[in-house]
Amino acid sequence: xxxxxxxxxxxxxxxxxxxxxxxxxxxxxxxxxxxxxxxxxxxxxxxxxxxxxxxxxxxxxxxxxxxxxxxxxxxxxxxxxxxxxxxxxxxxxxxxxxxxxxxxxxxxxxxxxxxxxxxxxxxxxxxxxxxxxxxxxxxxxxxxxxxxxxxxxxxxxxxxxxxxxxxxxxxxxxxxxxxxxxxxxxxxxxxxxxxxxxxxxxxxxxxxxxxxxxxxxxxxxxxxxxxxxxxxxxxxxxxxxxxxxxxxxxxxxxxxxxxxxxxxxxxxxxxxxxxxxxxxxxxxxx
Amino acid sequence: xxxxxxxxxxxxxxxxxxxxxxxxxxxxxxxxxxxxxxxxxxxxxxxxxxxxxxxxxxxxxxxxxxxxxxxxxxxxxxxxxxxxxxxxxxxxxxxxxxxxxxxxxxxxxxxxxxxxxxxxxxxxxxxxxxxxxxxxxxxxxxxxxxxxxxxxxxxxxxxxxxxxxxxxxxxxxxxxxxxxxxxxxxxxxxxxxxxxxxxxxxxxxxxxxxxxxxxxxxxxxxxxxxxxxxxxxxxxxxxxxxxxxxxxxxxxxxxxxxxxxxxxxxxxxxxxxxxxxxxxxxxxxxxxxxxxxxxxxxxxxxxxxxxxxxxxxxxxxxxxxxxxxxxxxxxxxxxxxxxxxxxxxxxxxxxxxxxxxxxxxxxxxxxxxxxxxxxxxxxxxxxxxxxxxxxxxxxxxxxxxxxxxxxxxxxxxxxxxxxxxxxx
Numbered sequence: 001x002x003x004x005x006x007x008x009x010x011x012x013x014x015x016x017x018x019x020x021x022x023x024x025x026x027x028x029x030x031x032x033x034x035x036x037x038x039x040x041x042x043x044x045x046x047x048x049x050x051x052x053x054x055x056x057x058x059x060x061x062x063x064x065x066x067x068x069x070x071x072x073x074x075x076x077x078x079x080x081x082x083x084x085x086x087x088x089x090x091x092x093x094x095x096x097x098x099x100x101x102x103x104x105x106x107x108x109x110x111x112x113x114x115x116x117x118x119x120x121x122x123x124x125x126x127x128x129x130x131x132x133x134x135x136x137x138x139x140x141x142x143x144x145x146x147x148x149x150x151x152x153x154x155x156x157x158x159x160x161x162x163x164x165x166x167x168x169x170x171x172x173x174x175x176x177x178x179x180x181x182x183x184x185x186x187x188x189x190x191x192x193x194x195x196x197x198x199x200x201x202x203x204x205x206x207x208x209x210x211x212x213x214x215x216x217x218x219x220x221x222x223x224x225x226x227x228x229x230x231x232x233x234x235x236x237x238x239x240x241x242x243x244x245x246x247x248x249x250x251x252x253x254x255x256x257x258x259x260x261x262x263x264x265x266x267x268x269x270x271x272x273x274x275x276x277x278x279x280x281x282x283x284x285x286x
Numbered sequence: 287x288x289x290x291x292x293x294x295x296x297x298x299x300x301x302x303x304x305x306x307x308x309x310x311x312x313x314x315x316x317x318x319x320x321x322x323x324x325x326x327x328x329x330x331x332x333x334x335x336x337x338x339x340x341x342x343x344x345x346x347x348x349x350x351x352x353x354x355x356x357x358x359x360x361x362x363x364x365x366x367x368x369x370x371x372x373x374x375x376x377x378x379x380x381x382x383x384x385x386x387x388x389x390x391x392x393x394x395x396x397x398x399x400x401x402x403x404x405x406x407x408x409x410x411x412x413x414x415x416x417x418x419x420x421x422x423x424x425x426x427x428x429x430x431x432x433x434x435x436x437x438x439x440x441x442x443x444x445x446x447x448x449x450x451x452x453x454x455x456x457x458x459x460x461x462x463x464x465x466x467x468x469x470x471x472x473x474x475x476x477x478x479x480x481x482x483x484x485x486x487x488x489x490x491x492x493x494x495x496x497x498x499x500x501x502x503x504x505x506x507x508x509x510x511x512x513x514x515x516x517x518x519x520x521x522x523x524x525x526x527x528x529x530x531x532x533x534x535x536x537x538x539x540x541x542x543x544x545x546x547x548x549x550x551x552x553x554x555x556x557x558x559x560x561x562x563x564x565x566x567x568x569x570x571x572x573x574x575x576x577x578x579x580x581x582x583x584x585x586x587x588x589x590x591x592x593x594x595x596x597x598x599x600x601x602x603x604x605x606x607x608x609x610x611x612x613x614x615x616x617x618x619x620x621x622x623x624x625x626x627x628x629x630x631x632x633x634x635x636x637x638x639x640x641x642x643x644x645x646x647x648x649x650x651x652x653x654x655x656x657x658x659x660x661x662x663x664x665x666x667x668x669x670x671x672x673x674x675x676x677x678x679x680x681x682x683x684x685x686x687x688x689x690x691x692x693x694x695x696x697x698x699x700x701x702x703x704x705x706x707x708x709x710x
Contacts, residue, residue, distance in 0.1 A: 123529030
């Protein structure tokens with residue numbers, strides 16, 4: 001009798017061990033280190049956290065992360081939905097979907113390098129090597145140094161890079177969901193005399209809401225960690241700093257272990273509500 | 287069944303680990319930042335050593351050296367020898383005791399003969415020598431195109447007022463006098479720090495520079511502020527800088543001199559260290575040193591302080607005390623090794639006994655003479671400061687200031703980070 005109760009735990013134990021060693025132990029250790037100074041020798045209480053939540057650069061980073069969460073999530077989910085629904089109705093669906101999905105195949109760093117060239121700036125009167133400025137030059141508009149326009153334009157330019165890479169993912173997930181809607185429902189609505197717009201809002205969209213919430217929460221958790229794009233394109237200069245980049249700088253360049261641990265814990269605190277929301281939604285679905 | 291298991295187990299052990307132990311250790315691991323042409327040059331420098339000592343040198347180059355080295359030291363797996371990014375980090379490593387005291391096996395008095403006192407002091411901690419300088423750069427230089435200057439009838443300025451007058455003259459002719467490029471990926475802003483450091487050396491005695499480096503005077507000090515203002519007089523000006531501040535912020539430092547060599551030139555002067563020679567030749571391979579591109583020393587500002595030399599250098603330190611590593615360190619400190627290194631690239635050597643003819647051209651020789659002969663020499667300040675300032679707020683402060691921000695708020699922000707950084 002007793003062995004029956006132990007056996008499930010025995011099966012779980014390798015996975016639990018790995019999880020414990022690679023996830024739980026480091027997290028606890030980071031939390032512990034966040035109360036110490038830069039070389040982890042002196043206890044400093046909450047002063048690292050005070051720095052994280054009051055320092056000018058950190059506040060800029062939080063503001064920028066909020067911008068990323070709002071704009072990146074909205075754009076990827078919205079565009080993903082639009083593409084999924086529209087592409088379903090054309091003959092060349094496979095081609096366009098492949099094109100939209102292709103950026104997913106490259107890393108964020110590669111995408112950043114590509115877009116760095118797109119945004120490249122040369123003074124007026126010289127041949128522009130950046131597509132965007134070359135396009136403007138065609139119309140006689142003087143070139144814009146996109147990545148140094150603060151406070152919003154350069155941040156939005158960086159968000160566009162992220163959206164370019166990840167819209168394909170949202171589109172594919174929405175597409176799978178959309179195609180699983182029974183055709184009879186749509187036909188019945190059409191027979192009842194509903195227009196396409198009405199069908200979308202009253203039939204299709206409500207059925208896609210579960211998918212939308214999954215994607216939105218996934219994208220939010222993902223974008224809170226954004227690092228590569230900012231690091232490669234501007235390194236957080238010109239008001240584009242984000243939390244993950246700050247953590248990297250404090251850890252590896254300034255070698256302040258206490259502060260970088262506090263930033264990591266702050267990031268975890270930001271992500272936790274989203275994760276809990278997700279969990280609750282999954283439980284409700286059951 | 288059990289016997290078979292035991293046999294296979296023992297066989298497995300023998301084949302995997304035990305066999306490897308029988309080879310003697312005759313390699314030295316070296317970690318550095320060099321890639322491309324610099325890496326090839328270093329490998330070539332090592333060839334005589336490898337042939338003579340029968341030791342293999344395993345060199346790894348990474349641009350992310352500070353992060354990699356810190357992690358390996360913390361993990362207890364440091365390389366035998368490593369290039370150090372700056373004296374500040376060397377001091378930190380020496381403090382925690384992971385560096386080998388070179389005095390244990392090297393003749394320090396001989397080194398003191400070959401290297402000027404500054405180099406010995408910078409490589410020491412508490413009186414013990416831990417690092418030797420291998421590759422040096424002189425920074426207080428303004429590069430120009432001699433033919434363009436001759437065509438337009440411009441003279442080399444020797445004082446700041448002459449420099450500004452020349453800049454006005456060029457600007458009046460409708461061309462930008464200066465080309466400045468501050469972009470450098472994660473290190474953007476560092477060329478501006480060289481400007482400010484050179485200016486600091488020319489508006490105050492070197493002791494004030496030292497106080498600034500050690501944070502004995504704050505960043506809001508009037509002399510520091512004046513240095514930034516003089517820098518801004520040129521760097522923030524739309525008419526003095528090619529493409530104005532917007533271009534300055536986005537132009538890569540390696541590409542900035544290129545506009546000096548276009549036909550017609552789009553700029554006339556570019557302040558940069560000696561290493562820029564290899565970049566100029568990379569983008570303009572047909573140019574001939576001295577004839578097509580040359581440099582003049584950055585002029586004096588307040589005549590009583592003259593023209594001190596500002597420079598920087600790469601240093602080697604030892605982490606693991608093995609006989610092979612000792613041999614390599616001894617070799618790297620010799621003039622012979624450094625002659626091979628400087629002959630290939632146009633870098634300079636801090637070793638006084640290096641034969642001047644080893645330098646590949648007159649330009650480099652001229653720079654080496656300035657470096658060896660200057661009365662006052664100071665090491666690059668941002669390399670000496672703690673990382674949070676020297677590779678952090680100082681760099682981003684330059685970008686903010688050139689981007690148009692008010693100088694007082696920029697200096698206050700750097701001062702805030704400095705107060706914290708110098709504590710630990």
